[in-house]
Amino acid sequence: MSFIGIMKIALKSLMRNKTRTFLTMLGIIIGVAAVIAMLAIGQGAQKIVEDQVNSMGTNVIMAYSNFSGTAVRQAAGGGNLITVDDVEAMRELDGLLYATPVYNSWGQLKYEGQNWRGSITGVDADYFFIRNMSIAEGDFFYGSDVENGNKVCVIGKTVADNLFGDIDPIDKVMRIRNIPFTVKGVLTEKGQSVMGNDQDDVVIAPYTTVYQRLLGRHWRVMSVMVSAQSKEQITNLQQEILDLLQARHRGTTSEEFIVSSQTELAETANEVSNTMTILLASIAGISLLVGGIGIMNIMLVSVSERIKEIGIRMAVGAGKSDVLMQFVIEAVSISIMGGIIGIILGASAAHIAGNAMDWNIVVTPWSIALSVGFSMAIGIFFGWYPAKKAANLNLIDALRYE
Amino acid sequence: MSKLLLETKELTKTYAMGQFDVHALRSVDLKVNYGDFIAIMGASGSGKTTFMNLLGCLDKPTSGSYLLDDIEVHKMSSEQLTLIRNEKIGFVFQGFYLLARTSALENVELPLLYTKKITSHERKERAMKALETVGIADRASHFPNQLSGGQQQRVAIARAIVNDPSFILADEPTGNLDTRTSIEVMTFFQQLHRQGKTVILVTHEMDIARYANRHITFRDGRVISDKINPNPADAATDLKNMPLPETED
Ligand SMILES: Nc1ncnc2c1ncn2[C@@H]1O[C@H](COP(=O)(O)OP(=O)(O)OP(=O)(O)O)[C@@H](O)[C@H]1O
Ligand SMILES: [Mg+2]
Numbered sequence: 175m176s177f178i179g180i181m182k183i184a185l186k187s188l189m190r191n192k193t194r195t196f197l198t199m200l201g202i203i204i205g206v207a208a209v210i211a212m213l214a215i216g217q218g219a220q221k222i223v224e225d226q227v228n229s230m231g232t233n234v235i236m237a238y239s240n241f242s243g244t245a246v247r248q249a250a251g252g253g254n255l256i257t258v259d260d261v262e263a264m265r266e267l268d269g270l271l272y273a274t275p276v277y278n279s280w281g282q283l284k285y286e287g288q289n290w291r292g293s294i295t296g297v298d299a300d301y302f303f304i305r306n307m308s309i310a311e312g313d314f315f316y317g318s319d320v321e322n323g324n325k326v327c328v329i330g331k332t333v334a335d336n337l338f339g340d341i342d343p344i345d346k347v348m349r350i351r352n353i354p355f356t357v358k359g360v361l362t363e364k365g366q367s368v369m370g371n372d373q374d375d376v377v378i379a380p381y382t383t384v385y386q387r388l389l390g391r392h393w394r395v396m397s398v399m400v401s402a403q404s405k406e407q408i409t410n411l412q413q414e415i416l417d418l419l420q421a422r423h424r425g426t427t428s429e430e431f432i433v434s435s436q437t438e439l440a441e442t443a444n445e446v447s448n449t450m451t452i453l454l455a456s457i458a459g460i461s462l463l464v465g466g467i468g469i470m471n472i473m474l475v476s477v478s479e480r481i482k483e484i485g486i487r488m489a490v491g492a493g494k495s496d497v498l499m500q501f502v503i504e505a506v507s508i509s510i511m512g513g514i515i516g517i518i519l520g521a522s523a524a525h526i527a528g529n530a531m532d533w534n535i536v537v538t539p540w541s542i543a544l545s546v547g548f549s550m551a552i553g554i555f556f557g558w559y560p561a562k563k564a565a566n567l568n569l570i571d572a573l574r575y576e
Numbered sequence: 577m578s579k580l581l582l583e584t585k586e587l588t589k590t591y592a593m594g595q596f597d598v599h600a601l602r603s604v605d606l607k608v609n610y611g612d613f614i615a616i617m618g619a620s621g622s623g624k625t626t627f628m629n630l631l632g633c634l635d636k637p638t639s640g641s642y643l644l645d646d647i648e649v650h651k652m653s654s655e656q657l658t659l660i661r662n663e664k665i666g667f668v669f670q671g672f673y674l675l676a677r678t679s680a681l682e683n684v685e686l687p688l689l690y691t692k693k694i695t696s697h698e699r700k701e702r703a704m705k706a707l708e709t710v711g712i713a714d715r716a717s718h719f720p721n722q723l724s725g726g727q728q729q730r731v732a733i734a735r736a737i738v739n740d741p742s743f744i745l746a747d748e749p750t751g752n753l754d755t756r757t758s759i760e761v762m763t764f765f766q767q768l769h770r771q772g773k774t775v776i777l778v779t780h781e782m783d784i785a786r787y788a789n790r791h792i793t794f795r796d797g798r799v800i801s802d803k804i805n806p807n808p809a810d811a812a813t814d815l816k817n818m819p820l821p822e823t824e825d
Contacts, residue, residue, distance in 0.1 A: 183689060190677040486673045489634060490735065491662025491690035493655055569634050573673070 180496055184503035191476075198472040199512035201465030202552070206516025206545045207523060208458035213541040214524035216451030218533045223447050227440040229364065229373075231305040233271075233402040234436040237415055239395065240429060254423055254430040256396050258381075261298075263422060264400060267414050269407035273400045274298035275381050279388050283377065284349040285337040292333055294350060294377045296384025297399075302328075304401040312344040312359030315380060323382040328359045330374035353387050355379060365532065408435050462545070465512070466552035473505055473560035484564050485572030498565035505557020506550060513549035517542055578609040581743060581774055582631065587640035589626050589797075600626040602797040603640065608743070613769040613808070614776045615785035618794030624778045625747055627794070631776065632665050632745045633657040645742060662690055666736030668746035668777075672728040674720040680707065680731045681716040687739045706734035710764050726757035733764055743774035750784055756818055762787045763811040787811050 188195045239254045261275050277296035282289065299317050301307075307314075315326045327350070334343050343357045355377075364373040381396075400415065402408045416433045420426055477484070484497055492500075521537045528535030589601040601623045608614065616624050629635040630642060633649060636657075642649040644664065652660065666687075667673075674683045684703040688694055707713040710730040720728055729749060736744050746765070750758035758781075766787050769775050779785055786809040793801040 179689060186682075482673070483675055486675060487686070487690075488658070489632075489661065489667055489673075490687040491658060491739075493658040493690075495655075496690060570629055573634070573669070 210520025
């Protein structure tokens, strides 16, 4: 008997029992769909993390004072509290492109009747370049605004929508903690960050103004954001910044400052999302395994259900190998068909999830290859035992079976 | 003198049942010629089915020899027996044994599926012809559960002859059928016999055995009588003389 012939017999037999075939397939469908969806979502997450890290800017280095462990030293000499003078000194470093102090604050925003609570970031005009920000309407503020401590700001889309609604915010005066600021521009929309932060819920103002008008007397902690001229210079520049801070703050150790780069952040983030992907894929893999056991289970039931059929086939001329092959092909076809349906289902689920979360979901060819290969292997592996059992049935017993 | 189809010598089958041995067949010697139409009779448990299973190469004897077309069947492997069943033997069973959810035509095609070189077109054609022989070609696309018992048995006969076997084995083919349908089925066996086929069938009823040319009786696993029936009845005539059933389908 030819392989093609047996294959036709196997496929026909599957067609004759659509319900049984479908139920057998279900485990594989769910397993493969889970693998595809999980991998796609995992990879989508990875891509988002990457995008997000990139959206921080290019070749960014950040420096903070490390307050953990050591006591906060704000005594004369400054302790490890970074100052604006430190930033000015950094500008002289080789390989540095832009630098800005960053003050963070939080407060009530008002425009006419509308209220909104949001974060306020006080920075130098360099900040816009470091973070690759672009303006949707109006304009940035400039170095002169920073020097003069002008009460101007640039706002994100969320703030604009909530405070101004349909009104054009440009050149309107809004109140930040009751202090009037003139809106100079609205930033291009960025969407949510991985952590679920709304990146458009921001107000950016000159650090001088924020420092003088908004910060409380005792909370004047500042961090620094810097960009290197090129990727290659990042590591070097990081070290130089650390050295500079230590030199300028007598008696401090290198542990008292944290100087981290975007690449480091990207690496950590990638590690986390890789672990996530592996975890998700393993869970999905387990469900695929369960699907395989389901195939074996139903194939075994189907062997005992079909003892008479096997007997009849053997009586009229089917050999052991024909029966063995028929059952293996049935199992493999079920798992391949289940695999294909699972891929379609998993990819659609991933896309729906992606749309809902506004993620860019990627179904990679290798995840498809992986699940097809895996489901085929499962078909052969779990199909073999029932098939062997069917082929080894005693002919007379099989014919007599009721 | 007609040609020898098969010969058994001291054919024995013993089933081991725990401590006891069941002697289902005790040293049976038998010759069957091409063109014979044999009815095997005997009480229940006398070994008829056991003997048929051995002749049909469905089972292997405990001892003794079985020659079929000069092949020493008792020395063959299971794979070789499969081939012999497919090429030389047509089976008809009491319970019809058709594949469910499978059309009459596809059921008849079944033995041909396991035959070497044959196109699907040729296969369909031969299956259709076999169905025509038993007068049921118009039901080719019906499933077994849409056919009456007599019709199902005719499909089974078509399946038995589709591969043009050396002989047909039928174990109580009319056992599940009423009298009229039994005679109807017997007309086809008789017709096949007249076309030159060898038929061996098992039956409990003398009424059925009347149509055969040779009567063999079993008792306790032995052949106790082997007689020629000089005047077999004609099933077609009997059918004509029967009162018509009240409703025809
Ligand atoms: N697989 C088996 N294992 C053990 N004993 C068996 C087996 N098959 C048949 N026998 C025994 O062999 C003997 C002959 O059985 P067989 O089926 O050949 O009888 P039979 O003449 O066909 O009877 P019936 O007319 O009821 O069909 C019986 O005693 C039966 O119990
Ligand atoms: Mg019997």
